[in-house]
Amino acid sequence: MAVFYRRLPRMDYIRPDTVDEVLDILAKGEPGRYKVYAGGTDVIPKIKKRIMPPPRILVDLKGIKGMDYVEYDEKVGLRIGALASVRSVAESTVIKEKYPVLSQAARSIASIQIRNRATIAGNLCNAVPSADSAPALLAMDAELRCISKRGERAIRIDEFFKAPGRTALEPDEILQEICIPAMNEKTKGIYGKLSPRSRMDLAVVGVAVLGRSEDGFFKDIRIGLGAVAPKPIRALKAEELLAGSNICDETINDASMAAALDAKPIDDHRASAEYRRMMVEVLVRRGLKYILD
Amino acid sequence: MERKKIRFTINGRPCELEIKTWQTLLEVIREDLKLTGTKEGCGEGECGSCTVIMGGRTVNSCLVPAMEADGQEIMTIEGMSDGDKLHPIQEAFVGQSGTQCGYCTPGMIMSAKALLDENPDPSQEEIREGISGNLCRCTGYTKIFESISAAAQNMRLSQK
Numbered sequence: 001m002a003v004f005y006r007r008l009p010r011m012d013y014i015r016p017d018t019v020d021e022v023l024d025i026l027a028k029g030e031p032g033r034y035k036v037y038a039g040g041t042d043v044i045p046k047i048k049k050r051i052m053p054p055p056r057i058l059v060d061l062k063g064i065k066g067m068d069y070v071e072y073d074e075k076v077g078l079r080i081g082a083l084a085s086v087r088s089v090a091e092s093t094v095i096k097e098k099y100p101v102l103s104q105a106a107r108s109i110a111s112i113q114i115r116n117r118a119t120i121a122g123n124l125c126n127a128v129p130s131a132d133s134a135p136a137l138l139a140m141d142a143e144l145r146c147i148s149k150r151g152e153r154a155i156r157i158d159e160f161f162k163a164p165g166r167t168a169l170e171p172d173e174i175l176q177e178i179c180i181p182a183m184n185e186k187t188k189g190i191y192g193k194l195s196p197r198s199r200m201d202l203a204v205v206g207v208a209v210l211g212r213s214e215d216g217f218f219k220d221i222r223i224g225l226g227a228v229a230p231k232p233i234r235a236l237k238a239e240e241l242l243a244g245s246n247i248c249d250e251t252i253n254d255a256s257m258a259a260a261l262d263a264k265p266i267d268d269h270r271a272s273a274e275y276r277r278m279m280v281e282v283l284v285r286r287g288l289k290y291i292l293d
Numbered sequence: 294m295e296r297k298k299i300r301f302t303i304n305g306r307p308c309e310l311e312i313k314t315w316q317t318l319l320e321v322i323r324e325d326l327k328l329t330g331t332k333e334g335c336g337e338g339e340c341g342s343c344t345v346i347m348g349g350r351t352v353n354s355c356l357v358p359a360m361e362a363d364g365q366e367i368m369t370i371e372g373m374s375d376g377d378k379l380h381p382i383q384e385a386f387v388g389q390s391g392t393q394c395g396y397c398t399p400g401m402i403m404s405a406k407a408l409l410d411e412n413p414d415p416s417q418e419e420i421r422e423g424i425s426g427n428l429c430r431c432t433g434y435t436k437i438f439e440s441i442s443a444a445a446q447n448m449r450l451s452q453k
Contacts, residue, residue, distance in 0.1 A: 006336045007320075012314050013360040015361075041353075044356045045337040048336065060360070113404070113426045117352055117356065199426075200425055200426060
């Protein structure tokens, strides 16, 4: 058990005004000296509990102007700045209209107090397997624009998560923007989350199903799974099975079972691996039926 | 490192303080400003006892580095009443017995205020959602929902 000190350790605090300043700091290559944070709702408790080695200096990214945008363009799709709060994403009218599954996932995160502070970018960088925004963003093929002194690069979200708490971000790099392609107008999506409490709880299983039906066939079905593997994953076997398949109960059942096998859950105090696997099957089936509705 | 100066407004009063850079907003409110209405519960953002309103939005003050308060407007439970005259939400918590041990009450009231500021006529579901980040171990919540409903109604009536 981690010891919980309640107090933060002695550290300095800075609030740079520009991305360049942040990158300069990170480019110094002094691992452990700096810790960047946006909302702080994961970083601060981790430092208090000494799960994360206390940095010498906390670097507050919120001083950077104009990074909290949510912008939509019919051609480009959706762009979410790294400092956009979970609440602003959950309440954005354009996201509600064009990407309801993301809006739903954002609303399911913790409490209002947390959503006011936390960011979607931070939810991804924290990289817990149960991150609520991850299954939806995986299903939507989000691309993560990252920046460092060495330049910019885009990381596909399915290559971003490496292990519990670990991402593809280099120590000198920050996540700058989340890009989500424009969706076909007929695309529907739903995020199913199971947790013992209806609010303020981590997902025991999180399943995002996205896609559409066209002339009796499944089209572009994408399934993101959370809390059932060391990192958020796509249910690729299930997706493959559905690609171009005609719509019938048998396909839906086969795909749901395939998704359950795509999951690699563990037993822990929240739920058993067996239960998680069964619930993946149930939630994928529900998701597919919702798309057909 | 060590101490830095911050300026902010607390309960409508401008304030200038020298704080340790690693203090949380909660510590500054309770220990430096001696406003002990705001409570520390879990210290990790689960319970909502330390809820205050910063820049118009509720936050768990135990998770906010106090340095971030610089330039902000903050409201705590002490800022709710007008002298001896309680705020209608406080009146309703008294009237409807929305308080038992009282530890969660300041946080509850701050969340209720933020809710009613945005939505003067919330449904039962919206009230539940609005205080879902505040835990109460005594009341079973029913009396708290009733208090917030009553407060909303009284505030709407007095507006007319």
